Amino acid sequence: MTDRENKKYGYGLQLASRQLQENKEVVLEVVKLNGEQLCYASQSLKNDYEVVLEAVKQNGLALNYASYELAENKEIVDFILEAVARNCKAFKFASGELKTDRQFVLQVANQHVGSLEFACDELRNDKEFMLTLIEQCGGVVLEYASHQLQRDKEVVMKAVKSYGCALQHVSTTDLAYDKEIVLEAVKQHGSALRYASEEMKR
Numbered sequence: 001m002t003d004r005e006n007k008k009y010g011y012g013l014q015l016a017s018r019q020l021q022e023n024k025e026v027v028l029e030v031v032k033l034n035g036e037q038l039c040y041a042s043q044s045l046k047n048d049y050e051v052v053l054e055a056v057k058q059n060g061l062a063l064n065y066a067s068y069e070l071a072e073n074k075e076i077v078d079f080i081l082e083a084v085a086r087n088c089k090a091f092k093f094a095s096g097e098l099k100t101d102r103q104f105v106l107q108v109a110n111q112h113v114g115s116l117e118f119a120c121d122e123l124r125n126d127k128e129f130m131l132t133l134i135e136q137c138g139g140v141v142l143e144y145a146s147h148q149l150q151r152d153k154e155v156v157m158k159a160v161k162s163y164g165c166a167l168q169h170v171s172t173t174d175l176a177y178d179k180e181i182v183l184e185a186v187k188q189h190g191s192a193l194r195y196a197s198e199e200m201k202r
Helices: 003-010 024-033 035-040 049-058 060-065 068-072 078-086 088-093 102-111 113-118 127-137 139-144 153-162 164-170 179-188 190-195
Strands: none
Touching: 024 035, 024 049, 035 049, 035 060, 049 060, 049 078, 060 078, 060 088, 078 088, 078 102, 088 113, 102 113, 102 127, 113 139, 127 139, 127 153, 139 153, 139 164, 153 164, 153 179, 164 179, 164 190, 179 190
16 A cells, blocks of 8 residues: 555555455554554454454454454463453453453453453452462452452452552452551552551551
């Protein structure tokens, strides 16, 4: 494609002819400029690994337009990790099966812990899994644990030991009154004290 064509189609593949929307070379150049233009590519190209990978490299949210078949293929899910690395919200568009896959969710969390917002409820309520996540990614992941686990002393203790300010996620629970928890949190980060109960601040 010429520079002129790049500028024209990089932000308006929807205006291109069907022939161009089906042209892999053209679509590759377009999604390198604007990943979300994958929306206007032909269905066959939305199912093309190379095209989708280039699209999510430019904009993680382009994952929304990848074909269902491609997103379901566990053998080539590295493009999903690429998407999440660019934008944690991209995990929202992964298949339901991948959102329940423990090993894959661990990989995703390593790319961006914010992606845990879209992991399945079962994993977010799995104590063993959450302890593993905290060990791997730090106490910041406590934000994405279930309400039940945010009230679990073992889980919270492990979280505040690595990230004191994780205490903010239990500020409305009984653990905000727990001396051991608060001391560990403050020991790790002094500013965590602001998340303790008023009683503990005295």
